[in-house]
Amino acid sequence: MAKSEQSSSSSSSSMVDSAPRPWESYNTVYTNAKAGMEGVDKEKVQRIVYEMSKGSKYFENEERKEAYMKQKIENMRNHLANLKATDISHYQRVADKRIAELDTTRDLSRIWLHVDMDAFYAAVETLSNPSLKGKPMAVGSMSMISTANYEARKFGVRAAMPGFIASKLCPDLIFVPTDFKKYTYYSDLTRKVYHEYDPNFTAASLDEAYLDITKVCKERDLSGGEVAEELRENVYKATGLTCSAGVAPNRLLAKVCSDINKPNGQFVLPNDRVAIMTFISSLPIRKIGGIGKVTETILKDVFEIKTCEDLLQKSSLLFALFSPSSAEFFVSVGLGLGGTEAPNVRSRKSMSNERTFSATKDEAFFNQKLVELSEMLSADMEKEDLHGKTLTLKLKTASFEVRTRAMTLQSYIRSSKDILKHASKLLKAELPVSLRLIGLRMSHFNEDKGGSGVSDPTQRTLLNFIKSGESNKETVVDEENSDPCFEHFSEIDDQNICSLNDDHENLQVIETCCSDNNNETGPSSSSSLMWLDDYKCLVCGIELPPSFVEERQEHSDFHLAQKLQQEEESEQTYKNLSFKHRMMSQKDGGVEKGKGKKKQKHAVTNGDHIPIDAFFTKRS
DNA sequence: GGGTCCGGGATCG
């Protein structure tokens, strides 16, 4: 769902009388004008939300957070007031230099398209139950709403709003529970359409995607707007759902543009510097991804920055008070810059789960929760063949205070028994306490060191692929031993790989060898092994839904072809090098990372096949 | 003084 559905505004309406209106200062996130929210009685919404929240633990916590933010603003104001003229001129020079540098990096050669499905979950539910059409409806529960249809939005109901408040705003509101299977199915259909325009597209979520349509525009001699029209039409034909699109020279702007003519509309920002600067000049900072409620308030209250243009005007102050990376982000927004290269395939950094319950001090209950969470986390890690080293316990107290407690272990763990053991230790130190949420997070995965090659996308070897498939079976991790992944991988028989010669047969052989620990056999097992969650390629991370049968077959073939090519080149090297050594080389090979270099890969292609490069996200 | 870890916070969908 669009993040901007959670926008904030503490708009103060005109004071016609002097009656106290405490709700006006309650900085909720539900009152910003959004698609389908025009004409909403903002004050009424704000008053109801305030009345329903007032006095609750949640409300008290919000007030604490608010007070903290006020203090932060006060500190920054003081800091600002203490700046000397020499300081300011110094930071002005720093800012000007950086702005000039950034401006030279502007790339207007690409055309990006951001697609955003309209009220996606709600639209899917209406599709499967047409009787919901025209009635105010929300997907979610009494505790939280995922999205609301446009009829419900007229009442001020929106995403991330608790259901009990929503039903107060709209007593006839129909609640439909979330059904991710359904959304994934429709999401797959949309992605099949996206794939036709950019096989390398990036899915931002089930209902959002970024497409580089530069090539399509060129090849078919179409404008970005024409491609967007056609794509939206095709999405509608494929799913019966409408979407909105934004076309712009970079992803950041495309995202902003897709929100402008929502729902079922589009907006094109031409690849022209003047047009961009004009567009940016009046754009409220809150429209930018990455600038949320807090940052907006700080920029507004400390610097009087409201629009993106203001970010440039006040650049010296931003460089004086923020970290260099934050200041740089702000001025690049002011210049209308954003990502133009396809984003990197990123390896997973952490995995977590958490559960909310009614607040309690019952330690037996906590332990039971920890058992459940440990088992869930362990199972999730097993699915992706991960072992982690840092375990973080997350707690939310009855008063909504969030605490995290982490420990980094000597070795990697995965079993629920190990997770539970350490999680219990962490929790014990916090007792007694009244809690409403417990969560567990694992990070610092063995993959960080190149365990399955994902951390360095330039090193995608079939060997690693097979290893990740093979290692799906449970290994008992002995904490005293070294990195479990090494022993694990040593079980792989390189011979099986090196002796392969026919693509299709090879895949079968690999499947068979990988299927030993898997009851499945035949082609379906290949998908479950090569495709994580039956969706994401374990080798390179590209996402291809199950419906892409042919594409997935081709994709597997390419990895094989690539592997074979590599094998030919250095068969002996592969056999002789220790795995640890190879991982070191991968790390060394990653020096180009962040230097803007791209490693070109060329694979055997024919007219029927999608070039292998198309499956790999380019590195920037 | 520069890495690394930890805890908190902001943001997103």
Added chain:
DNA sequence: TTCCACGATCCCGGACCC
């Protein structure tokens, strides 16, 4: 009647260590 989720990422400041 119901009474503010969950999973993930990035960033920052402080503590600690060499």
